Amino acid sequence: MLTGRGDPAPWPARYELLDGVRGLAALVVVLHHHGVADFGHHAVMVFFAISGYCITAATIAALASGHADFGAFMARRLRRIFPPYLFALAFFTLTRVIRDAFDRGAGPPDEPLLWLQNLTMTQWMTLLVEPGPDPANNPALFVAAFWSLNYEEQFYLVMAVLLLVCRTRPARLPLALAAITVASVAWLWLTGVDSFRGLFFEYWPHFVTGGALCLVLTRAQLARWRGALALGALAVSAGCLLSLQGMAAEQSRLILEFAMIGITVATLIAVRPLSGWIAGTRGWRPIAALGAISYSLYLVHQFNLTLTSTVAAKLVGALQVAPLEVAVAVALQLLIATAFWYACERPFLNRGATPARRSAAAAVSGRS
Numbered sequence: 001m002l003t004g005r006g007d008p009a010p011w012p013a014r015y016e017l018l019d020g021v022r023g024l025a026a027l028v029v030v031l032h033h034h035g036v037a038d039f040g041h042h043a044v045m046v047f048f049a050i051s052g053y054c055i056t057a058a059t060i061a062a063l064a065s066g067h068a069d070f071g072a073f074m075a076r077r078l079r080r081i082f083p084p085y086l087f088a089l090a091f092f093t094l095t096r097v098i099r100d101a102f103d104r105g106a107g108p109p110d111e112p113l114l115w116l117q118n119l120t121m122t123q124w125m126t127l128l129v130e131p132g133p134d135p136a137n138n139p140a141l142f143v144a145a146f147w148s149l150n151y152e153e154q155f156y157l158v159m160a161v162l163l164l165v166c167r168t169r170p171a172r173l174p175l176a177l178a179a180i181t182v183a184s185v186a187w188l189w190l191t192g193v194d195s196f197r198g199l200f201f202e203y204w205p206h207f208v209t210g211g212a213l214c215l216v217l218t219r220a221q222l223a224r225w226r227g228a229l230a231l232g233a234l235a236v237s238a239g240c241l242l243s244l245q246g247m248a249a250e251q252s253r254l255i256l257e258f259a260m261i262g263i264t265v266a267t268l269i270a271v272r273p274l275s276g277w278i279a280g281t282r283g284w285r286p287i288a289a290l291g292a293i294s295y296s297l298y299l300v301h302q303f304n305l306t307l308t309s310t311v312a313a314k315l316v317g318a319l320q321v322a323p324l325e326v327a328v329a330v331a332l333q334l335l336i337a338t339a340f341w342y343a344c345e346r347p348f349l350n351r352g353a354t355p356a357r358r359s360a361a362a363a364v365s366g367r368s
Contacts, residue, residue, distance in 0.1 A: 008223040011272055013057040013214070016279035021268075022050050023291030029145070030301045030333055034309070034326055041136075041253070042260040044148050045206050047298075049261050051152060052210025055159050057218065059173065068167030070160050077156040080348060081295075082121075085149065087344035088299035089118060092143055095303055109142065118142045124150040124198025135196045145302040154200035155207050174215055174222070181208050193254045209233075209261050217272060230269040237262030290334075296345045297337035308332040 025043040032040025055077075062068050093108045100107030109115070117123045117140050126140035135147040158180065166172045184204035196202055216226045240259035244252050271278065278284055290297075312329035319325075 008226060010220045010223050011217045013061065013218050015053070015217070015268075015272065016275045017268075017271065017284075018050050018053065019291035019294070020279070020284060020287040021264075021291070022047060023287060023289075023294040023297075025050075026294040026297045027290060027330075030297060030330060031326075033145075033302055033305055034329055036326055042256060045257045045260050046264050047148060048151070048203055048206040049210035049213070049264050051155060052207040052212075053214040054210075055155060055207075056173075056177075056211035056214040059159050059163055060170070060214070060218065062163055063166060063170040063173070068163045070164050073160045073163055074156065077160075081149070081152070081156075083348045084295060084299060084340075084345040085121070085146075086119070087340070089142065091300055091340070091344075092303045095307070114140055114142070118146075121146075121149055121153045123147070124154075127196055127198035131191075131195045131197045133194050133196070135198060135202075138198070143302050145298065150198060151200055151203050151207075155204075158200060171221075177208050177211055181205060184208075188254075206257065206261050209265055213265050213268060217269070226269055230266045233262035233266040233269075235262075237266070293334075293337050293341040293345075296341040297333065300337055300340050301333045304333065304336055308336070 025046040028037055028043035029040040031037040032043070058073075058077075062073055096108040117125065123138055123140040123146070124135070127135065127138055130139070132138065135150070136144045138144075138147060141147055162173060162176050165176060181204060184201040187199070187201035188205075191197065200207075212229060216222045216229050237259040240255045240262070244255060247255065279288065308329040309325075311332055312325045316324050316328050
């Protein structure tokens with residue numbers, strides 16, 4: 001499909017497959033924490049790229065509507081992400097209280113500052129004064145998996161600021177994103193890839209790549225750059241993979257992140273014309289359902305690892321089939337996440353929509 005000038009026509013912002021892809025990434029994270037796959041960290045990079053697409057789409061929609069309101073934009077984002085997060089913290093606290101009844105000293109932390117940071121997703125501030133080699137090892141985190149939400153919160157804030165900057169001239173948005181990208185690359189160059197201070201610059205290239213994907217797929221003025229972005233993403237991925245030999249661990253981690261992002265973006269460009277058809281197939285339905293609960297799964301899985309593994313061992317441990325035991329543990333994680341979704345996430349979704357429509361709409365709603 002071409003425009004009158006021979007350029008590819010823009011696609012609608014709604015990309016039906018994104019929520020399912022996010023669900024698969026969440027499942028990989030769960031498998032990683034159950035010791036099955038060692039790709040959990042790189043699955044989070046897929047989260048960042050998809051988040052970049054979603055928030056850029058939401059920003060474009062706000063600019064196009066003429067209602068580029070900072071407060072409304074942030075309120076919508078935070079209302080979507082914070083209530084389930086706070087319920088997850090309450091769930092975490094309950095599990096620690098119960099655990100403390102059997103194992104003294106295993107209860108929830110009692111430092112007020114840590115509680116304030118965790119309630120506001122500002123655990124990253126600890127890294128400002130105590131930089132570390134891995135943001136997931138931030139001592140201020142109650143749940144290590146929540147490290148990525150620290151960056152997501154900052155991404156929302158940056159895009160809300162860009163909404164104000166570009167509200168009179170929406171065409172400035174790509175330039176603004178590019179300028180921040182240059183600044184983030186400079187930040188990584190100056191601070192090094194093995195020292196994290198919790199600021200959004202450290203994962204902005206991953207996020208903005210998803211934003212670039214949104215722009216070339218949905219903006220008529222940029223549609224001609226789809227092929228270039230896909231080829232560039234593949235070239236970066238190939239170059240990264242070829243350069244891994246003999247590289248230090250802290251450097252290879254960043255290289256693998258860029259390789260994963262490149263492959264993800266190139267694939268999403270290639271399959272965009274098939275998105276509607278794939279989403280309508282029976283095989284995609286369970287993946288779409290997984291995508292619908294992906295945020296809940298991400299929120300509650302890590303502090304239920306011991307519970308699900310213990311129950312799985314009691315149910316099938318006598319068979320001494322390790323894959324089956326893991327499968328049962330993961331199934332229990334999905335059941336817990338589904339219950340959590342119904343009780344603590346679903347009430348904050350748009351009312352009146354069917355689960356299928358909510359799942360598809362999430363791709364442009366800024367959900368992470």
